[in-house]
Amino acid sequence: MKILIFGRGVISTQYAYALEKAQHVVEFYVRAGRAVQEIPLNIYDRGQYIDTTWKVRMREELPSDHDYDLILVSVQHYQFKKVATFLSDKVGNATVLIFNNCWNDPLKVAATLPQQQLAWGFPVAAGGFDQNGILKGALFSMVHFGTFNTTPTAREIAARQIFKAAGFKIKEHKDFRSWLSIHFVVNAGFLSQVLRTGSIKKVLTSGEDIKSIVLNVRELFPVLHQRGIAVKGEAAIFKLPPWLISILVTAMIKLNPVFKYSLMNHANPEEIKAFCRDVLAEANEKGINVPRLTAITSLL
Template sequence: MPLTAIEQLPADQVVWGFPGAGGGFDQDDRLTGSLLPVVFFGTLDAYNHQTERGRAAREVFRGAGFRIGESSDFRGWLLVHFVQNAGLHTQTLRLGDMSKLTTQDVREAILATRELFPLLEARGVDLRRHRGELLPFTAPVRLAAPALALLVTRFPPTRRVMTAHANPEELRAVCRDTLAEARRLGVPAPRLEAAEPWFTETGRFKN
């Protein structure tokens, strides 16, 4: 929980943010990825106001040419991001490389993510507050799947993110934790459960 993570820190000195970026470390511990010109900031319902430090942080990024995204429910924003990754990894763990995703693979990833919406609600997330982030997964799948597949394979920054975001243990951990939470709360997640052999302790990327 975000507030638990900062309970030892002065609340007015904490700024919640997330980069518009992605990638990962390779076997030589070298970080590879892409940094997009956007930074996501947010507040929590318990502290739903911007502090002086928060405003200053935003101005620093604006001054450096970054666009600013805002969320008044940053905890929910993070959970949405987490389940989107879990849904995507049901396919990337099977393939061994995000950049290999086909339209059919993306379709299955979208459906796997949709199945996790009830898990978000069980965790107290109001999905209406995150329509923008969820749009690629709520739009008709016949339109969303080809569009996302094209973005992954043809847009160089996204392709670099997908190719570099390939630490198998990180991907497996996201899926394991999501499925464990779904089971704890009694939320069905059939596609994630079907992918479980790919993210067990002994699971391995496809050669």
Template structure:
């Protein structure tokens, strides 16, 4: 397949590398001026967990374009959530009928999140990867599992093509029956984690505090009425974070899910992105619904005050 990745971010770069290794042609669309800034290669230091746990270290040549065309078999979009509206608008005018995999976190309802794109041209999925990029060096990794929505009426062909693509690169697919609820729950979990990140100062600092994930569970409990008001169905994420006592939850995350040396822990330790957007979106929705979120609101307001002070000192 000939695949275009929208943006050359952490997720796009790692899966593009994997697909090229499987014999596919991969290229990237980047904003004007970024082609020169990024250059023709990127340094990779990432863990590949498809067959055991292998560390990939290489300088990988990439092909970048600053113009968007429809001459591809598939376009894969994985951008920061706040960039999604701009990306969708551009794709609506330049992608034609090219199928699109939206490999992204989403807080809106799915149909409005991709307007004015046609729902029958879009499949929703979610990666099992993470990390960060600094000074043209990617540090991160990806798991064998990726998440993909079960086919909707009209998307069966695209779903099948996406399935074949990932399987050709030795990924395993976890099929999601209710992608809308799954993404809402996952977005809320990100907001809960971001709340602690804002308190601690960074994603890596989150891992240095034993009680961080116990508090993540408390934040999820606080957001449960918002998810319920939206009509989100409970899944394993929500049940795990809201039903297990905070102390036990903290132990589970620190000793098992994010144990030292585990890839999920490394994904967070390598993450150098800024936190705050997920919280702002959830807090905004809660205000519309008249639902109080005291801990999230306080964390977000404090972060905004810190930003204002930093701007004054510049």
């Protein structure tokens, strides 16, 4: 297949590398002046360490009559609406795979795109570019795909097959709207502690900070409840005693250095603030008391 990667962000670049290894033709669309010919990689691709300079193909224009089969969009959630507007008349016959966080109603923020050509998924990867432009991160073996209580279309099935054929395991979610909200709230709880301490490394190596993350996330459960979302899935673990979760997370970090590596190299402070701002704004709008999150308002 011929695949276009929108932008050259941390997540999309790692998946682009994996998909090209699976024999797909992969190209990037970037803003004028952003094109490069190679990207230095220090990443783990499903456990395999990759230290290479990857030669890439990038373009700075996107005509509407292109011949891409798939356009992969994995951008910051606060950038997505602008991206969707830009792509609205440039999709052509491609399937658009939306592969990023979403706090507002997904179908509304993607309303400018042709709905019958969309597929929804979510990455399991992390990392960042260092000061020398080297991408340091990790790509894990599972990816999430979901629908909004509908049966997957032929395009959605085809998008899943691309990842299956590339060696990824697929986790399906029938109520993807709820799953995205839960994941967002968990991120906000974690990232608010990063803001409070000033360091991801400190948070990941401090049992007390991990306990605080549990309390941060629990405080945000009412925000999910007012959306009509039950606390389940990845959020359910936060119902356990904080001391127990601290032990479990500490053990996981020690036993999974790749996971730790991916988080330690996160390098986007604006993303951290945006998660917290958006959840806090909704809590305030709905009259939900969130003192722990409110306490870091000055840092946002």
